[in-house]
Amino acid sequence: LLPPPTPIATAGAPGEGGSAATRVMIAALSIDAPVVEVGWHVVREGDEVRGEWDTVAGAAGHHRGTADPGETGNCVLSGHSSEAGGAVFRGLEALARGDVVEVERADGHRQLYIVDTVQVVDETGATEEEKREHARWLDPTAEPVLTLVTCWPDWAYTHRVIVRAVLDARS
Secondary structure, three states: OOOOOOOOOOOOOOEEEEEEEEEEEEHHHHHEEEEEOOOOOEEEOOOOOEEEOOOOOOOOEEOOOOOOOOOOOOOEOOOOOOOHHHOOOOHHHHHOOOOOOEEOOOOOOOOEEEEEEEEEEEEEOOOOOHHHHHHHHHHHOOEEEEEEEEEEOOOOOOEEEEEEEOOOOOO
């Protein structure tokens, strides 16, 4: 399931290795934000137990265990859309097919991704089956892709914006 936002007071350490994500830039939205690695934690609500991704204020979170930028697999970045969370991914729903997302790595190399899909999905009104389907956007892939996730609208968090971008061959 795509987790609801869970503010974390301090950022975790950046991912290890020479290719960890350190910055995300989206010129079409004037976004230029640091990236830090985020993990997840277990939430218990009555008889229900589920994993929930951590989030960080003022930065995008690179989901631990997802691909590094430019590598084969799904590189997942999430960020807040509201001012309270730093608004690093505000306006993500306005991206269009063909827009460019740049992800800088710890080694200084920049990977270019081309937006392929932008979806807004209802989370609060979704069935459990629909929530599982939404969560599949975070699954590993056989090709190098980037998935960006944020809540929407920025005052209610009832929906998720999911952006899928493919690695630019020139990258």
